[in-house]
Amino acid sequence: MNTPLLDTQALEQTLQQFADERDWNSFHSPKNLAMALTGEVGELVELFQWLTEEESTQVANNPATARAVRDEVADVLLYLVRLASVLGIDLNEAVEQKMKSNALKYPA
Amino acid sequence: MNTPLLDTQALEQTLQQFADERDWNSFHSPKNLAMALTGEVGELVELFQWLTEEESTQVANNPATARAVRDEVADVLLYLVRLASVLGIDLNEAVEQKMKSNALKYPA
Amino acid sequence: MNTPLLDTQALEQTLQQFADERDWNSFHSPKNLAMALTGEVGELVELFQWLTEEESTQVANNPATARAVRDEVADVLLYLVRLASVLGIDLNEAVEQKMKSNALKYPA
Amino acid sequence: MNTPLLDTQALEQTLQQFADERDWNSFHSPKNLAMALTGEVGELVELFQWLTEEESTQVANNPATARAVRDEVADVLLYLVRLASVLGIDLNEAVEQKMKSNALKYPA
Numbered sequence: 001m002n003t004p005l006l007d008t009q010a011l012e013q014t015l016q017q018f019a020d021e022r023d024w025n026s027f028h029s030p031k032n033l034a035m036a037l038t039g040e041v042g043e044l045v046e047l048f049q050w051l052t053e054e055e056s057t058q059v060a061n062n063p064a065t066a067r068a069v070r071d072e073v074a075d076v077l078l079y080l081v082r083l084a085s086v087l088g089i090d091l092n093e094a095v096e097q098k099m100k101s102n103a104l105k106y107p108a
Numbered sequence: 109m110n111t112p113l114l115d116t117q118a119l120e121q122t123l124q125q126f127a128d129e130r131d132w133n134s135f136h137s138p139k140n141l142a143m144a145l146t147g148e149v150g151e152l153v154e155l156f157q158w159l160t161e162e163e164s165t166q167v168a169n170n171p172a173t174a175r176a177v178r179d180e181v182a183d184v185l186l187y188l189v190r191l192a193s194v195l196g197i198d199l200n201e202a203v204e205q206k207m208k209s210n211a212l213k214y215p216a
Numbered sequence: 217m218n219t220p221l222l223d224t225q226a227l228e229q230t231l232q233q234f235a236d237e238r239d240w241n242s243f244h245s246p247k248n249l250a251m252a253l254t255g256e257v258g259e260l261v262e263l264f265q266w267l268t269e270e271e272s273t274q275v276a277n278n279p280a281t282a283r284a285v286r287d288e289v290a291d292v293l294l295y296l297v298r299l300a301s302v303l304g305i306d307l308n309e310a311v312e313q314k315m316k317s318n319a320l321k322y323p324a
Numbered sequence: 325m326n327t328p329l330l331d332t333q334a335l336e337q338t339l340q341q342f343a344d345e346r347d348w349n350s351f352h353s354p355k356n357l358a359m360a361l362t363g364e365v366g367e368l369v370e371l372f373q374w375l376t377e378e379e380s381t382q383v384a385n386n387p388a389t390a391r392a393v394r395d396e397v398a399d400v401l402l403y404l405v406r407l408a409s410v411l412g413i414d415l416n417e418a419v420e421q422k423m424k425s426n427a428l429k430y431p432a
Contacts, residue, residue, distance in 0.1 A: 031164035042366015049359035056139035074206035098182035143265035150258015247380035272355035290422035314398035
């Protein structure tokens with residue numbers, strides 16, 4: 001029996017409850033969530049755009065950007081997990097399958 | 109003791125090993141990974157762009173798009189988890205903190 | 217009398233005719249076009265993601281990427297001009313106003 | 325002799341001068357500008373993400389969003405034109421070539 005690569009069940013339930021309590025379900029179509037994901041990725045990328053690659057390695061250690069980068073990474077993850085959830089995608093299964101394809105596509 | 113909202117440890121280790129075996133670490137600066145994330149989000153969004161919101165709910169059930177949407181969601185997740193990993197961000201902690209901020213920002 | 221900063225009238229008319237001839241107008245809501253723009257930006261960014269900044273300066277000269285980068289830049293522009301057009305935005309006016317704001321925000 | 329589909333020369337010169345006066349040229353690598361473009365597209369998409377397609381048609385008329393959408397469309401255009409400029413891409417030529425490919429790919 002394999003250990004799963006990731007487990008997002010508690011988060012998916014928490015996000016569903018969060019949406020239920022705010023009457024957000026009608027806004028959470030996959031189309032809308034995919035757009036929201038774009039917006040959050042844009043905010044994340046903005047933290048890196050004028051940095052050199054070397055400087056970018058310190059973004060989470062730099063007090064000026066440490067909190068912002070954690071928040072933006074979290075925002076991207078929240079919308080992605082919510083999107084998978086409303087689509088009925090099992091994230092662990094999807095990731096396992098994709099890692100197998102990647103291993104074939106890019107041999108070590 | 110709280111249950112974590114998510115657990116990505118096994119995936120982070122697998123991705124690190126995958127990068128090690130292919131000598132990809134020098135390409136995996138946070139700046140580059142943020143760009144790769146953008147590219148994958150673009151591919152995911154393309155699956156939804158001409159659909160109505162109603163149609164978008166069936167993307168993972170429609171045989172024509174079921175595999176593609178799983179693969180693209182997985183690709184976005186893989187780059188996001190890899191980015192968090194190279195930045196040294198604890199994803200569960202980041203998500204817990206962001207959910208607390210969101211609960212204050214959007215009261216039920 | 218000022219010279220306009222840009223002129224996209226002929227392109228806007230050509231894109232309208234292109235959409236008319238293919239019955240695409242019902243797909244070209246601003247929401248959908250904003251998503252299509254995301255997809256094309258993703259494809260453009262993919263050309264740069266593993267390059268150093270120095271290498272990125274040669275993308276339009278490198279025979280392996282010269283055509284692709286022209287095509288992706290054009291695709292982004294086409295969707296952006298089409299989006300402005302269906303929204304009824306005068307691009308030259310919008311750009312002039314934004315350049316004035318930028319000049320105040322970032323003094324020379 | 326054909327009328328050009330678009331003319332961005334005055335804008336390209338203005339943007340070059342703007343960068344020169346602020347010592348921004350060293351930041352304006354194609355890689356960085358492609359990232360900045362992503363960020364601006366994200367901000368533009370955020371204006372549409374929770375709207376229906378029908379509602380999205382009124383974004384430039386709605387006083388609450390009219391200025392924001394003009395500014396974000398302008399920001400995307402500014403970075404795209406600047407990117408083409410530093411890459412040495414002739415935008416009119418790139419667009420003409422792409423429109424020809426599109427006409428073949430999608431017959432009327």
